[in-house]
Amino acid sequence: MSTLSYIQPTATSPWRTYLTQVDRVLPYLGELARWGETLKHPKRALIVDVPIELDDGNVAHFEGFRVQHNLSRGPGKGGVRFHQDVTLEEVMALAAWMSIKNAAVNLPYGGAKGGIRVDPATLSKKELERLTRRYTSEIGIIIGPQNDIPAPDLNTNPQIMAWMMDTYSMNTGVTATGVVTGKPIHLGGSLGRVKATGRGVFVTGREAARRIGLELDGARVAVQGFGNVGSAAAELFGQAGAKIVAIQDHTGTILNDQGMDLADLMPHVRAHGGASGFKGAEKIAGESFWDVKCDILIPAALEGQLTPERARRACAKMVLEGANGPTLPEADDILNERGILVVPDVICNAGGVTVSYFEWVQDFSSFFWTEDEINMRLDKIVVGALKRIWETADRHRITLRTAAFAVACERILTARAERGLYP
Numbered sequence: 001m002s003t004l005s006y007i008q009p010t011a012t013s014p015w016r017t018y019l020t021q022v023d024r025v026l027p028y029l030g031e032l033a034r035w036g037e038t039l040k041h042p043k044r045a046l047i048v049d050v051p052i053e054l055d056d057g058n059v060a061h062f063e064g065f066r067v068q069h070n071l072s073r074g075p076g077k078g079g080v081r082f083h084q085d086v087t088l089e090e091v092m093a094l095a096a097w098m099s100i101k102n103a104a105v106n107l108p109y110g111g112a113k114g115g116i117r118v119d120p121a122t123l124s125k126k127e128l129e130r131l132t133r134r135y136t137s138e139i140g141i142i143i144g145p146q147n148d149i150p151a152p153d154l155n156t157n158p159q160i161m162a163w164m165m166d167t168y169s170m171n172t173g174v175t176a177t178g179v180v181t182g183k184p185i186h187l188g189g190s191l192g193r194v195k196a197t198g199r200g201v202f203v204t205g206r207e208a209a210r211r212i213g214l215e216l217d218g219a220r221v222a223v224q225g226f227g228n229v230g231s232a233a234a235e236l237f238g239q240a241g242a243k244i245v246a247i248q249d250h251t252g253t254i255l256n257d258q259g260m261d262l263a264d265l266m267p268h269v270r271a272h273g274g275a276s277g278f279k280g281a282e283k284i285a286g287e288s289f290w291d292v293k294c295d296i297l298i299p300a301a302l303e304g305q306l307t308p309e310r311a312r313r314a315c316a317k318m319v320l321e322g323a324n325g326p327t328l329p330e331a332d333d334i335l336n337e338r339g340i341l342v343v344p345d346v347i348c349n350a351g352g353v354t355v356s357y358f359e360w361v362q363d364f365s366s367f368f369w370t371e372d373e374i375n376m377r378l379d380k381i382v383v384g385a386l387k388r389i390w391e392t393a394d395r396h397r398i399t400l401r402t403a404a405f406a407v408a409c410e411r412i413l414t415a416r417a418e419r420g421l422y423p
Contacts, residue, residue: 079153198232200351
């Protein structure tokens with residue numbers, strides 16, 4: 001495992017998780033393994049100071065990041081998150097997973113990620129706009145429609161993307177709709193983008209369930225994280241006849257052993273900002289979530305949630321990683337030993353970046369597709385990518401995660417080898 005002098009990863013850090021995943025795939029890369037260190041070194045990491053004037057007249061400083069992990073296959077692509085716990089190490093890992101994800105789905109992108117260490121709930125809308133615009137100006141030296149294309153992530157949304165696009169456009173003197181994805185529809189956004197990540201979780205889950213003989217009608221589903229990804233996935237599984245029996249989010253954990261009425265739950269979540277307090281379920285302790293008897297477990301919150309101890313307790317037949325890096329390597333091993341299938345994040349939640357790619361293409365051509373066309377193209381790409389990964393897993397008798405990394409790393413390192421080193 002290679003470490004960087006400015007990063008000292010801990011046992012549970014996302015960068016350490018990523019490095020472990022890379023080490024596990026190197027034996028399957030043949031001659032390309034000589035380029036393996038490429039995967040362990042981000043191409044570029046930018047740390048910026050983001051000062052803004054608050055509404056009360058005081059000046060506050062926030063730390064921002066933009067990391068481009070690998071650009072061998074195309075411009076950087078990855079979201080921007082606003083969260084009080086954002087660190088350079090986390091953003092590095094997220095950028096690296098974007099490299100793997102884009103290559104696993106065979107999108108013409110490299111991997112990138114960004115973030116600001118801030119709790120956006122403490123800022124007014126005007127302060128949030130000033131923060132976004134200043135951050136965009138600071139990272140403007142490395143982003144662009146052909147360089148690096150940000151997108152929404154944790155605590156960011158189409159409005160944030162609109163401010164980023166406008167700031168970049170004002171600074172360059174050209175309306176550049178393709179500089180970000182996940183924008184409002186009338187500013188060049190794509191239909192189907194909001195629920196694309198959750199849809200990808202459902203589509204990969206549906207295909208995996210078919211392969212292992214799990215009937216979705218009546219299947220029990222537990223969802224951790226009920227934001228954009230978790231809620232969209234839950235709705236689609238509910239439409240397929242599955243029962244959503246447990247939900248955990250930042251407001252609490254709820255359980256209904258008979259399945260929750262999503263028609264009542266979704267308005268409650270929108271009105272109260274979370275699932276806690278929903279009358280159609282009982283409140284349970286947070287750690288009890290991992291003991292809930294279910295067929296499908298969907299961790300769709302933050303990285304590092306499935307620890308070894310929780311993996312030993314999990315009662316699912318299948319884990320669908322809606323979040324990035326939710327399972328620690330040791331937990332991965334335990335789930336595999338217990339016969340619990342893990343559909344890894346780099347394919348499971350790739351629906352979002354796939355539709356972001358569609359948005360980018362539509363912006364360049366100024367020709368936009370219908371939502372049915374978007375969903376059809378998304379399903380085709382995700383199903384095809386999962387099929388390739390599953391075949392690789394069967395051929396080498398490895399997990400789906402290692403197989404996904406094998407497919408992705410082969411593509412990345414082939415591009416690296418063919419391009420060579422310059423100068």
